[in-house]
Amino acid sequence: MTTTTDTLRFATAGSVDDGKSTLVGRLLHDSKSVLTDQLEAVERASADRGQHTPDLALLTDGLRAEREQGITIDVAYRYFATPHRRFILADTPGHVQYTRNMVTGASTAELTIILVDARNGIVEQTRRHAAIATLLRVPHVVLAVNKMDLVDYQEPEFDRIVADFAGHAAELGLPSFTPIPVSALVGDNVVERSAAMDWYTGPALLEFLETVPVTADPADAPARFPVQYVIRHGDVRRYAGQLVSGALRVGDRVTVHPSGATSEITAIDVLGEEVAAAHAPQSIGLCLADQRDVSRGDLISAGVDAPALTRNVTAAVCHLADRPLRTGDRVLLKHTTRTVRAVVESLGDATELSANDLGRITLRTAEPLALDDYAVSRRTGAFILIDPADGATLTAGMARVGSPA
CATH class of the missing domain: 2.40.30.10 (Translation factors)
Known part of the structure; x- marks a missing residue:
């Protein structure tokens, strides 16, 4: 019987082959959150691929296309619990062309785990995912330096990557992050602390997930x-x-x-x-x-802290659709339960936004919206743009409150 009292939503991110799905699989397996039939299915699938040990990444790579290619395409959600907390995790894609999936998975997360291959260090996708975590105002970020077994568990390698990431985080304005050295394949510092890295005195990953404060609205939130x-x-x-x-x-x-x-x-x-x-x-x-x-x-x-009433919407956005978004496009803007007509007035320095592009946008709405700044409220500062012709979701936006109507 568990004694869980709250729920933590978290997402994984990182470059291709950094080991996100393996980390999630190890987390589920070592925390005894995998059903017997699920493990047996993974063992059979691994044997069919000529592997002698279960490929724990298959616990999250549920799509046939993902298994055939050995990558994560969609966002794989998993639910599990320990005696200390319930968890909802989203294993997000690493390919740059699936950035929109990472945005979807992290948009409601209270914590993001950014994985880095200890052999490669910080790469372009690491920087991109850190930027998205900052953009989405994810309250907690973990830098998981994976595959430490492949660099002989050397502390200087870990320290070098942490220092590199810290410099980039400072440029982004990311307030803080927690670095943890792990080996998802072996299990070091995932659920149990590793004897191979006695120089590391911090918590194992699961220990940190169980104890990090879950973000809650303050008592005086509007x-x-x-x-x-x-x-x-x-x-x-x-x-x-x-x-x-x-x-x-x-x-x-x-x-x-x-x-x-x-x-x-x-x-x-x-x-x-x-x-x-x-x-x-x-x-x-x-x-x-x-x-x-x-x-x-x-x-x-x-109360007196009312939202801004505006028809001029300025926002940071991630374009989700395959069709591009251009200046002058007429769209529907959905904010909480309200949907209004809008026109794209500006895309910043860009002429158009393609799938997975991050950018800035200015919109003019047909009716006023009661908006909060996304930095103040992730719920009432967020919106989506919809194609009025077929109802397809085009763009996810994080409002920067514009001028009053």
């Missing part, structure tokens, strides 16, 4: 409640959705955006029970004192 449904019972209207940050209480004065209408909370419902207060990330229903014109896509806030 309340943000995007309305998802309006439920009518006679003359009573209840506004349903997820409270994405902060807290709401019966009696709070609230503002409805973008209309600017104000009212007071008269009731809060959580799972069919009336409560005096609710906290993120609970799904709730609200009743207001006044009959306001509130609909799906509106955002309810409380």
Whole structure:
């Protein structure tokens, strides 16, 4: 029986063949999180490929194309638990052409593990993944220097890579990172501390994952409640959705955006029970004192720290679609539960963005949006751009709040 009390979402990243899938497989295997039939399937697949020991990378490389090529293409999600914590991990691709998958996997992560091959040190993809982790404001970054067994577990090799990464992190503005020397193939410092690296006195990887603080909204975080449904019972209207940050209480004065209408909370419902207060990330229903014109896509806030109401959106973006994004394109912008028409006014110094490109964008929306800066809130500062013709997702954006409407 476990005694887990919280959940950590984390993602892996790194260049091709740095050992991400092997690390995840070792983490699952050595933490006793692999079912017998799963391990047997991996053993059979490994034997078919002429390998004498199980290839633990196959525990995450689930797609047939990935197994045939020996690389990770899609984002492989796995769920496991130890006596100390529950985990949701995303094993993301290393190829530059799958950068968009790494962005997807890390967008909700509270920690990113960036793997480096000890023989190769910091490479271009390492820098790119560090930049994405910084861009996405991932709270914790682990630099896992892998394949230490192939450099004879030498401390100077580890120190050289850590110093190189530290210089790049400083240029990016990455606040801090935790370096850990590992060998995913052998299991050194993955779940158990390694006797081969007695010069390293820090935690093993799993030990760090079990103890790193899970990011939670501070008690004074601004309340943000995007309305998802309006439920009518006679003359009573209840506004349903997820409270994405902060807290709401019966009696709070609230503002409805973008209309600017104000009212007071008269009731809060959580799972069919009336409560005096609710906290993120609970799904709730609200009743207001006044009959306001509130609909799906509106955002309810409380307190004086209101989001910026704007039609000029400036953002850092990662383009996800195979079709390019160009200045003048007409798109749909989806922010929380609200979708509005928008025009691409500028792509910074670029003439177009292709799949996996990172860039900066300026948009003009047909209707005002209640936006927070992404640096303040990853939930209400994020949006996606959608092709109005076929509904395809085009671009993921991290808002830098623009000028007021």
